[in-house]
Amino acid sequence: MSSLSKAFTSSIGRKFVMGLTGLFLISFLVVHVSINALIFVNDGGETFNVAADFMSHNIVIRILEVGLFLGIILHIVQAVMLTAQNNAARPEKYAYNKPQANSTWYSRSMGLLGTLILMFLVMHLYHFWWPTKVAVYTHEAHNTFQNIVMIFQDPLVVVVYVLGVISLGYHLLHGFQSSFQTMGWNHKKWTPVVKTVGVWFSIIVPIIFALMPISIYLGWIS
Amino acid sequence: MSTGNMNLTLQVWRQKNKNSAGKLVDYKLSDISPDMSFLEMFDVLNEQLITKGEEPVVFDHDCREGICGMCSMFINGQPHGPKDLVTTCQLHMRSFKDGDTIVVEPWRAKAFPVIKDLAVDRSAFDRIIASGGFVSVNTGNAQDANALPIPKAKADAAFEAAACIGCGACVATCKNASAMLFVSAKVSQLALLPQGQPERYRRVQSMVAQMDEEGFGNCTNTGACEAECPKGISLENIARMNRDYLSAKFISEEEV
Known part of the structure; x- marks a missing residue:
């Protein structure tokens, strides 16, 4: 094995890829939540549709979109491989274990939370990403805002979306600060700042996301 | 009570x-x-x-x-x-x-x-130490006190890392049976001191490679190890080890 592939398949190398892709996906969330928050302008989706059209047609954004999918896939593939190694590292489980005494449930459940997010993501892509793509390739006009309003009329969909972003929130609550630790970015002055920003990010971003289906369902935005 | x-x-x-x-x-x-x-x-x-x-x-x-x-x-x-x-x-x-x-x-x-029964074979830890957890410079006679200028904060951090007794509680409690806290303490106690510098980057790569080979799991930063460690070894050591390892592999040129 070459020294480079050895570096990437070592425990710390794999974790490095997890942390790096995680931070990249966090940067995507910032863009995603900012653009979607334009629906709160409440002008019948006019401002939002301009931004949505730009995002689905701009060549730079579409190249970045490929990077985004690669990032998600790499994050998942590494997670599956690390989890398989971790499970193999303890073949016989404890008869009596008390993990709640030393760590948070969500830090121990990143795999479960990630799986829930993935399941949510498949549905989410089917709802919004796929119709936009179809419209782009068939050169038809697509009113993304109308699509949002239509989909969030179903209360079940609204509930599933809220549960999806709650999973995301807990995943971020551990993942945000954890990625910095994995990179070795540990600093007396800055680590507390990273942790505080991480907590607020994990609360605020999911709340803004959750408010979208809720406010459309309740008719606050139309 | x-x-x-x-x-x-x-x-x-x-x-x-x-x-x-x-x-x-x-x-x-x-x-x-x-x-x-x-x-x-x-x-x-x-x-x-x-x-x-x-x-x-x-x-x-x-x-x-x-x-x-x-x-x-x-x-x-x-x-x-x-x-x-x-x-x-x-x-x-x-x-x-x-x-x-x-x-x-x-x-x-x-x-x-x-x-x-309750006795386990912890020789995996010994093999990790043998792979690089030492200094091979000839240290000669004991130095005069204060002859080596080491800042107090660094000396304290090295001493705190050196307090690790290698009991394996970190591995035992980690949901992934990861040995990162132990290995990072053993890397840090030398990486922080002048005597550990010549082999600093070679050491961290060898010890991590041996750790992986022994079949320990990967760190997911749950912090369970730090909470259960009888010597209070800090997670800062893991960050330091990650830093040294990543800079050896991807930034500096030192190969094992």
Whole structure:
């Protein structure tokens, strides 16, 4: 094995890829939540549709979109491989274990939370990403805002979306600060700042996301 | 907290050898003094077993002062029991209540196979140390005090990392059976001092490679190791090790 592939398949190398892709996906969330928050302008989706059209047609954004999918896939593939190694590292489980005494449930459940997010993501892509793509390739006009309003009329969909972003929130609550630790970015002055920003990010971003289906369902935005 | 003598039920992992299957066995103990250490309580149990002509429970122990790192019991779901910053030998029966049931298991990790009952083979740690946890500069005679200029904060951090006794509680409690806290303490105690600099980046790469080879899991930063470590080894050491490892692999040129 070459020294480079050895570096990437070592425990710390794999974790490095997890942390790096995680931070990249966090940067995507910032863009995603900012653009979607334009629906709160409440002008019948006019401002939002301009931004949505730009995002689905701009060549730079579409190249970045490929990077985004690669990032998600790499994050998942590494997670599956690390989890398989971790499970193999303890073949016989404890008869009596008390993990709640030393760590948070969500830090121990990143795999479960990630799986829930993935399941949510498949549905989410089917709802919004796929119709936009179809419209782009068939050169038809697509009113993304109308699509949002239509989909969030179903209360079940609204509930599933809220549960999806709650999973995301807990995943971020551990993942945000954890990625910095994995990179070795540990600093007396800055680590507390990273942790505080991480907590607020994990609360605020999911709340803004959750408010979208809720406010459309309740008719606050139309 | 208990003051009078106690009656206890122990559920102890009994396993004949590395290859046989083990199981939890119940033992009743009566009239246990709250001032006994956890290991003294096990001595009482073993005396009773020997008197009855049964096999005593095998467990690791040595100094019984909390500094050697030999004792290794997983007590009621936590390594070294419920108290913070103590080893099993420094855990006293007053931390339990009369009538309690206490479950005692060995450390569980693929890299720590059970030898017998509660004793596990921790030689994986020795092999990690042998792979790079040393300095090979000729240090000569002891230096005069203060001849090596080391900032106080660095000396303290190195000393805190060096407090690791290699008991393996971090591995035992980690959901992934990862040895990152142990290895990072052993990397840090040398990386922080001038004597450790010549081999600093070679050391971290060799020790991490050996750690991976031994079959320990990967770190997911849950922080369980730091919370359970009897010596309070900090997660900062793991960040330092990651930093040194990543800069050796991806930034500087040093190869193993």
